[in-house]
Amino acid sequence: MQRLSAVKGMNDILPDDSWRWEWLEGRVRALMRRHAYENIRTPIVEPTALFVRGLGEVTDIVEKEMYSFEDRLNGEALTLRPENTAGVVRAVVEHSLTYGGGKRLYYFGPMFRHERPQRGRYRQFHQIGAEAFGYAGAELDAELILMAQALWSELGLTDVELQINSLGQPAERLQHRAALISYFEQHIEALDEEAKQRLHKNPLRLLDSKNPQMQSVIENAPKLIDYLSAESMAHFERVQGILRANKVPFRINPRLVRGLDYYNLTVFEFVTTRLGAQGTICAGGRYDYLTEQIGGKPTPAVGWAMGMERVLELLKESDAFVSRPSLDAYAVVTDAAHWGVAMQCLQALRALGVSVQMHAGADGAIGSLKSQIKRADASGARFALIFGGDEVARGEVSVKSLRDGEGQQKTCLMSDTMSLATTLRNQSDQHV
Structure with missing residues (x-):
């Protein structure tokens, strides 16, 4: 097809x-x-x-x-x-x-x-x-x-x-219109076919012509400002x-x-x-x-x-400065059993204005930690939020920097989403 x-x-x-x-x-x-x-x-x-x-x-x-x-x-x-x-x-x-x-x-x-x-x-x-x-x-x-x-x-x-x-x-334009028609009729040989067709319908449009061969005639045409x-x-x-x-x-x-x-x-x-x-x-x-x-x-x-x-x-x-908005974080989940608690944390962060992309495998598989971090980096996000087994067991999430070249990492409590959001915003500001 x-x-x-x-x-x-x-x-x-x-x-x-x-x-x-x-x-x-x-x-x-x-x-x-x-x-x-x-x-x-x-x-x-x-x-x-x-x-x-x-x-x-x-x-x-x-x-x-x-x-x-x-x-x-x-x-x-x-x-x-x-x-x-x-x-x-x-x-x-x-x-x-x-x-x-x-x-x-x-x-x-x-x-x-x-x-x-x-x-x-x-x-x-x-x-x-x-x-x-x-x-x-x-x-x-x-x-x-x-x-x-x-x-x-x-x-x-x-x-x-x-x-x-x-x-x-309108009355002033009518006077100018009559003057334009009279003027261009005297220079009819200089007009192209489109201008000739417009002359008695809408002569003001002749002044807007881009035809280079008509410019000298147009330049000397009666000016509307003289009729105001x-x-x-x-x-x-x-x-x-x-x-x-x-x-x-x-x-x-x-x-x-x-x-x-x-x-x-x-x-x-x-x-x-x-x-x-x-x-x-x-x-x-x-x-x-x-x-x-x-x-x-x-x-x-x-x-x-x-x-x-x-x-x-x-x-x-003009090379005027236009900055593409970047993603704050990318959520990495190492075990499908942790999706419920992870998404609860993500929704709370989003409600506070944090932009977060959730990992999703094309084939439904969760993928390895290494492959997810690779996707997190490719997403353009400044940070990876890692919901690993140990972190989830402690009620925590790891925040890994993806843009400072050193891969710094710290842990935050999932329940304290306000503090977590502040951490992401403050650290993000340092990388803008």
């Missing part, structure tokens, strides 16, 4: 790598707690209309990349979520989460886009996101940017640049002022437009030069009109999403 493999671009995350994911998730959770953001978990599958309405019909995601299908039970049009902001907004509206005040939320999870797999871009990828609802002030834009910046500092990442821009309000109202400019300047006050360097990028229709006012990206073409590791902005598009009441909102695969790849590229 033919062996089945994972779908191309949808990857298994194996134990040799998954600990890094847990390490990153743990730091993000702590960051969110410090900023008073609460966790939300939304379905992987949403109504297709949610993304068509929220992201825009002429975006690449909706036109080319969504995994959409018809529910065989009732014919409903469904889609694997290509991003999660729309889903979070749907949940906020559906459950009236902003009733009585604003709401700060964050999420982890897989997203799906049907595109050619390449480094840093997969068909199933994972995002961390943070969204704040019910706050119209520039201070929330700045808070989210500062929160991401704090994470880079904690992770030891230095090759990350913050780029910001303002998209203004005094109010929009004041919002943008307040964001910049807060960033400067917190000594966060940034660059204003007038070509930063983001690929989704729902953004207004502040948009931003954190980019790196270490990941080639997929240099954006976190991006977001303000989207004050999305809740109305999805059927809710007008609610100002701002947020960002971070690509987990890209951040983890950057950690590797």
Whole structure:
């Protein structure tokens, strides 16, 4: 029978790598707690209309990349979520989460886009996101940017640049849109076929083109910032002022437009030069009109999403310090008759937070002391807990060091699990 493999671009995350994911998730959770953001978990599958309405019909995601299908039970049009902001907004509206005040939320999870797999871009990828609802002030834009910046500092990442821009309000964008269409129509011969198709549908996307032959034309195109109202400019300047006050360097990028229709006012990206073409590791902005598009009441909102695969790849590229959690102890039992009392001790240690791997033979045989010690050493544990016949008879367990090169050994009472746990922790700390 033919062996089945994972779908191309949808990857298994194996134990040799998954600990890094847990390490990153743990730091993000702590960051969110410090900023008073609460966790939300939304379905992987949403109504297709949610993304068509929220992201825009002429975006690449909706036109080319969504995994959409018809529910065989009732014919409903469904889609694997290509991003999660729309889903979070749907949940906020559906459950009236902003009733009585604003709401700060964050999420982890897989997203799906049907595109050619390449480094840093997969068909199933994972995002961390943070969204704040019910706050119209520039201070929330700045808070989210500062929160991401704090994470880079904690992770030891230095090759990350913050780029910001303002998209203004819809009326200002309409004026800029008309100017863009007029400008590019005058340079139609310089546009590629994709740009020509987008010109009258979504001309703002032409500014995001990576076609090198179009760059000189794009560089001279009308800039949205020149069409911003005094109010929009004041919002943008307040964001910049807060960033400067917190000594966060940034660059204003007038070509930063983001690929989704729902953004207004502040948009931003954190980019790196270490990941080639997929240099954006976190991006977001303000989207004050999305809740109305999805059927809710007008609610100002701002947020960002971070690509987990890209951040983890950057950690590797940057040689940022990431320590794999090590096992505290490995339990060695020399006689099957001792399993009951040994496991009672192990469960008590685990309840006190000590990590212990129990020996188990592949064929059910208990194995010799020598073979078990060999397995204990291979497990990466700092200590072996030896439940030998003599030790068990005395109500004791031997604690053998596996990492100091001398194999030091001492005995402890099994009944005094608190003291035993302290011994393991104190000695473990000396070997960190």
